[in-house]
Amino acid sequence: MILMRGHSDKGHRWHQEIDLPLAITLVREHAAIVVNRRTIKRLYSNKDFRAYILARDNYICYFCGAFGDTIDHLLPRAKGGHTTPDNCVCACTLCNQTKADRSVEDFMGRM
Ligand SMILES: [Zn+2]
Structure with missing residues (x-):
């Protein structure tokens, strides 16, 4: 599993676990960046x-x-x-x- 971090519209931080294929898709489609091997960061709030x-x-x-x-x-x-x-x-x-x-x-x- 990969940890995905992000922030809400109001600036609250959140995180959730997602599977590796989804993490790769999100990074590949420029929705997230790689923080380290087990963590990605969502680039945009909704x-x-x-x-x-x-x-x-x-x-x-x-x-x-x-x-x-x-x-x-x-x-x-x-x-x-x-x-x-x-x-x-x-x-x-x-x-x-x-x-x-x-x-x-x-x-x-x-x-
Ligand atoms: Zn139309």
Whole structure:
């Protein structure tokens, strides 16, 4: 097991144990950094992460190009996707609701 440390939106520190494959995924997708062999540090609180993704995508919906202010997981969490910069995009409310927990392939196939 790997210890993951982070901080909440209010600045409280937290930590939890996660398995090695997830730790590697989080580091690889730039959601966390390696502190030492057994510890990683989550880079963003939930609020920070949201603000980061929306600013990165200029509040433009990844799917339709309209204004968006929600976060969508390209590979849905229900299907094993993680909350990482590589897997999250800005989406408008409509696309987010329409896509729900489908993959991008599934969503576009039925647009
Ligand atoms: Zn949209």
